[in-house]
Amino acid sequence: MDETDNAQIIGIPDDLCRKAGIAATWIGSNKIGVHAYKHVSVRKHCEDLCKDLAPFEAKVHSLRPEVILFSAPLRKLVNESNGVFLSIQKMKPSASSDTRPELLKHSKQYRSILRACIENIQDVLEKSTPDYRSTLEQYLTIFYNVECVWHLTEILYIDAIPGEVVLPQLLEWVRFHFPKRELMAAKVLTKKNIASELGNINYWEAIIGCALHGKLEVVRALLSLHSKADHPAFLAAENALRTMPIYNVYGGYSINEFMIRWKHWQLDLLSRLESKTFISEPNLEDIMKLVAGDDTALWDFSEYTDAWYELLAAKLFYSVPCCKQSELSRHANNIAAKWQASKHQDNVILSLMDSELHHVIKEIQYMNDNGWFAAHLTDLLYHCGKLKVIHKHQINVTDQLHEALLLDYGTTLMSHHSLWQVGASYLEHCSEQGLARLETLLQTLSSGSEAKINKIIDIARENNLHNVVNSICKIQGMKCIRQDRLGNALTWALKAQDGAFATYIADQFLKHYAEKGEVMCLDLLENLGNCMLVSDRLTFLGKYCEFHQTYGIGEFKGAASLLVSLLVSNLTPDYFWSTLLWDAVPLLEAEDVILSSEDTFELMRSVEEHGDDPKFQDKIEIFRLAAARNLARALNLEGCQGKH
Amino acid sequence: MGENIQGSFVSEKISKIRWKHEDFTEAKTFLTGSWDNPVNKITYWTFETNEDNETYPAVISSHAFLGDVTELKFISKDFFVASSSLGSVRLLQIQENPYAQFKEHMSWDFIHNFKTGDYASCTALSTFEQDIVSVGEDGRINLLTARQKKPVRTIENADSCSLYCVDFLRHSEILTGNLRGHMKVWDLRNDQDIPATTFMLSEQLKTEAVSIAHHPTQRHIVVAGGGDGSLTVWDLRHNTYPISQLNAHARSVSEILFHPDRPENLFTCSVSGELWHWNNAQKTKMKLDSIDSHWLNTIGANGKVSVVSLCTAMHKPINSIDIDRSTLLFGCDNEAIYVVKDIIV
Structure with missing residues (x-):
């Protein structure tokens, strides 16, 4: 839209900016950082420039639009009207039954919320300090006007006027x-x-x-x-x-x-x-x-x-x-013209009487209420089927207009530290771009406790935004890794069913074991269950823990068969072979014969294939000896058993 | 919305809501804690009557609180403990004279933290008379007592995952639940920092254990809520195999609450905005012959239990509930608190 006359000019009170010029970058969805900037192509100029501008103090000015909806009394309006909005979205569009009475009820709810909000502001006004008072008075004017226009819209477009006689x-x-x-x-x-x-x-x-x-x-x-x-x-x-x-x-x-x-x-x-x-x-x-x-x-x-x-x-x-309603426009125009009505509110009301809804919607976007009114009223009219906005090229743009207003409003709320959940519920109802917007904005929310993260993930899951779930889980996981909490990191990876990330974390566990000889987070790893299947490496880790657990309680036979299955599984990472092979030695050297000849052959094959790790060089002789001794014992035993 | 429900918008999301119970009379005041604001608040409320003879909640006093309020629990008539997402626990007193205010008696600052020095959220706490146990995202358990600044005992690596809930089973035993749904019973008489028992919230589905509640008179009966909306019931006298498991809410359970005087009534609320009242249709009196089996034991098996929705589903998560006699309070992420009156218990 061509609304150049509404551009707002904001002065940046910074001397350096004045001399050098400025550049700006977006910080999040509704903030920009403004700083002094001058493009310099040759280094020599740069030094001159420094001389010109010195002494300087580089500052970044952060600029964001003032959103009155974020003030405490208006947050009530935002939240309460969100409930009505969502009820309207839940209404089933049915051709048979008339939705008009239901929508009229919702319109009245919106107005009573507005009245409550105005009354609340009046209450606060009485107790407030003088400087806050003028702000509140400004809010009062805005919402008085909003309510006035809403009321007339309700009469003319939402309510059914008996006999079309509009006067009463x-x-x-x-x-x-x-x-x-x-x-x-x-x-x-x-x-x-x-x-x-x-x-x-x-x-x-x-x-x-x-x-x-x-x-x-x-x-x-x-x-x-x-x-x-x-x-x-x-x-x-x-x-x-x-x-x-x-x-x-x-x-x-x-x-x-x-x-x-x-x-x-x-x-x-x-x-x-x-x-x-x-x-x-x-x-x-x-x-x-x-x-x-x-x-x-x-x-x-x-x-x-x-x-x-x-x-x-x-x-x-x-x-x-x-x-009749159809004659209203003529009378209204006569009176308005003679009155020389020119205030913003006058124009809005005249457009309403002229049945030029697209003009009304255009105008109400300038009521300084951050889009609350435009979004909700348009949505209501949209559901009434009263809204037909035709673009200058004769294209019906009603859907786009409706969505654009909801998108804007939702986006504004998403930038608030607490109202983001409300904002999300508007974006969820924008069929075209809503989800894409939600996907981007959910990831820009400032993280907090896991309780908050879980709520963000919940919204993402509801909307099938698996990418967002994965990305948030990964960010959480990386945070945990930095904090040295591999167990929790793994949990986040599993929550997102992220195989690659689980592999990465499982590697960290195994490397830690290979170096330090202790398994971290046993309480978690021992209880992985079938979740370990999400990644081969994790499966290996889980089975390896199971091996230790079984070994620890003296179930050597079971431990041995686990170990052999790990060896033949082809899941072993290269850096872990030496550890795994070394784990076999106590089993080979055990008093009873635990590993069969076949198992021992498997071990020997593995050591030939993977025993070239430099760390293992001093141990390889011991391993071979142990394997040979066990093989001898096992063959003896198996030979004896074979005779029976 | 029903006739008996009244909501008030309070311009902050409510994470916890708790009645201040009175002896021999109905509770008249309550506390709320907020979350997700730069500076949160613990607010002390009463009810006032307007010219139309309607009662509505009105603020008595408010206390700024750093971090999200993650739990509020009374340990005596006017003393309560509050935990924060910045890892601190505070003991506060509601003072009425000379004017209504909160007095801080003890503050255990940042007792939950990560090795890197970052804050770790204190996710839950449970109390037993003057004793307090807190758990956090750092997987640590802190045992505190109201009169002592230094924690009585800290179990440093109690869990390798974030702990989400805790409950005193008896004075010497606590139960914790974590992000993976691992439930651990800790015998506090044991000096070793290892759990007495570990069991799973659910064997098949690994979901977080979000909340725990025990039966008011039969403490061995424990109900836990899962991140998937399920409810699991154990009778911990027998074994750690759940006696019943239900798919209840559509999404994560936020809180589970037994009616303190009429334990045959259970209330649950959820992130899905649902608020349910579970009531044993056959009163417990009728079942004197089988004292040993509790109605929750058979909750899944037969249809004796009635579940009623106390309100049409909210559009935002219900975070907290509390009941006094027949009046229930709940706090919601739509920045409102609600009073549900005349619940038949």
Whole structure:
């Protein structure tokens, strides 16, 4: 998108940077490191440059966008709305049943979360220090606006409007977001003083405000407190207001019937205005002009409204009470143009009424809420099937837009030390690029205790990101090796079923044994079970430990057969042959004949093949002697047994 | 979400949640510990009532804590031990006067560490009256006692893998579980640093042993939860062969909890966001004739046990649970704490 005018310029307060120029590098997903840099091609220039710039102190400035969602009160919003988001994703898209009521429920949940968040910020605001206060006030403004737009979107796109007559909901929306004058009216009413206009300076303002919101009962109640309430002008006004027909879909009239009744009533009121019934009371006359649908009176009262859409509601209420959703756009544009509405919020609301959803989505990305609103509202509209965004080349880009917003939001959260789990759950629901993004970001998470690593692996496993599981396990394994914890390293290798890594670690164990003559981590190795099959080297190690274990408990026969099977297995690493052969000597020299002639031949064959290790040279004679003696004994014995 | 469940968002992920039990009355206050923040907190909570007559948790006091809080356990009415992912264990007291605060009585700093000098996470601890046993990723077991700064005993290379859970079987015997699912019984009267017995969480599947709980009145009955969501039950009087093994949760079990007063009720929670209540449908009273066999023994074999989900599955891992009478608390990775009321036990 071409949004060049939104570029933000950040000054780097560094003298060296100013003189030399800067370069920047990404640090993680949402941070950049900025440092002084000048490209120098010839060495001589470099020295000149040093002179120019000296004395200098090289600094790296790390820059990251401020994310307001990471502040404590807004973290509640992030987490709670994540629950609603995930519930929406779980809804089954079914053609038969209408998902609209369900989605409306979710929309209301989102709004109540927003309200709760606003209330929470207000609570915190009361107790906070002045410098934090302005930040919180800024949050309040942002989320007030968000809620206001969300509410209107809900009315226009998510809720089903009976008979498409949009006015009742629109009035409700305006009343909800501009409660100031109604509160004023309530104050006047609670005093219940006769001649209220004398005791309350806001008396007329309250009446006008309520009249603009279509709160006719309140207007009538206020008028009845006027000192001249029993004068003919007031009585006529009361009569007109009481009899004003209000459209109700369930009221039993068709729109046409209603319009006839309403026109009739309006003509009656107009004739009263013409006959100067209200002339004695100018304020009252102006109000009655408004009620009769007089445009001039409406605009005269615009000073009592805070936004053009407040005036729009009044306009519709008194001039077009049966305005359909499709006609809304025309009226809205007229009012907005005359009002000269130009604020960001104004544009968003106008686009909503114009049914230009793609424009709405474009605009709400600039509400400074770090994409929370755009992502969640777009997702909701997307699930409503209300979103059709057509690219300028007539390509439907709805899916891409939906995904791009979720991706951005998820990525932002993934950069937070605690909210990464929430972020991951958005990426999981981006069918196109989500998993690739998740795969990259999961590996950039700062590691911590194994408890955290296990949670990261859990997310990776859920999404079948085996690469990530392998890579994290390997990083953990390498960390363990550096910390001299081979056993734990092996466990991580096994967790990832990583044969090559297991081989590497098994080698470390065997080398350690070959050098020091002790087996590390016996408790682990003795209990490997069939996990050892993940790598040949590990199998060898496991079997070798088993050999020691068997030997240790005096099961020499068993130990011998294990040893021979290891010799013939072809799994022995070169550096280990001498150790393995030397282990045979005590068995050869044992009092009883343990190794058969056949086994001994196998040993002798092995020593011819692999006994050339320099370490073994001084032992080879002993080995041969032992083998020869054992062979003699074994042959003797076997010969005797053969006779029987 | 049911009527009897109430959640409060607290802006930090909760790793541990513990009632402060009272004598003769319902618990009114509880502790939480957080994780994954640069500076974590142990927070002391009570309940307040708002204008709509709804009770909600409110903070009484908060204590900054370095590293993730990995365990919280009360050793007396107001003394508790807390362990950290930086390998330290602290003994703290909840003081009410003159104002609510935590007072640190003892601190065993970095008693879990690697040979390279790095911190090792203290993953779990268990208590028996004033005695504390802690285990860590360094495979070390530390025996501590509340009044003494120096560890009573350290078993240096107790395990070549990270230890994940520990429990006192009796005063002189502990059970540990590690990353590979090796369970080791240690007789503390034995001076040699070797386990009395070693057995496996599961013979076929090598998965980590994540949590252990013993039956409140029959300590020899032990349940352990696995990284694959399984539950394994042993009767350690007989032998170390599991008496039952169940595929329970979809993912790793986070905590297992027996109801302290009504042990026929068991609660488990999981990384999958599930919270289950296991209840022996036939009350133990009915089974006076066979005192020796516990309902957990036959949990897999017949359908006498009912399992109820106490809430619709959370979208994030449930890390910790605790119960007092019929009110259960749980803490979750969605940065919220929940109160489940009126559980039928």
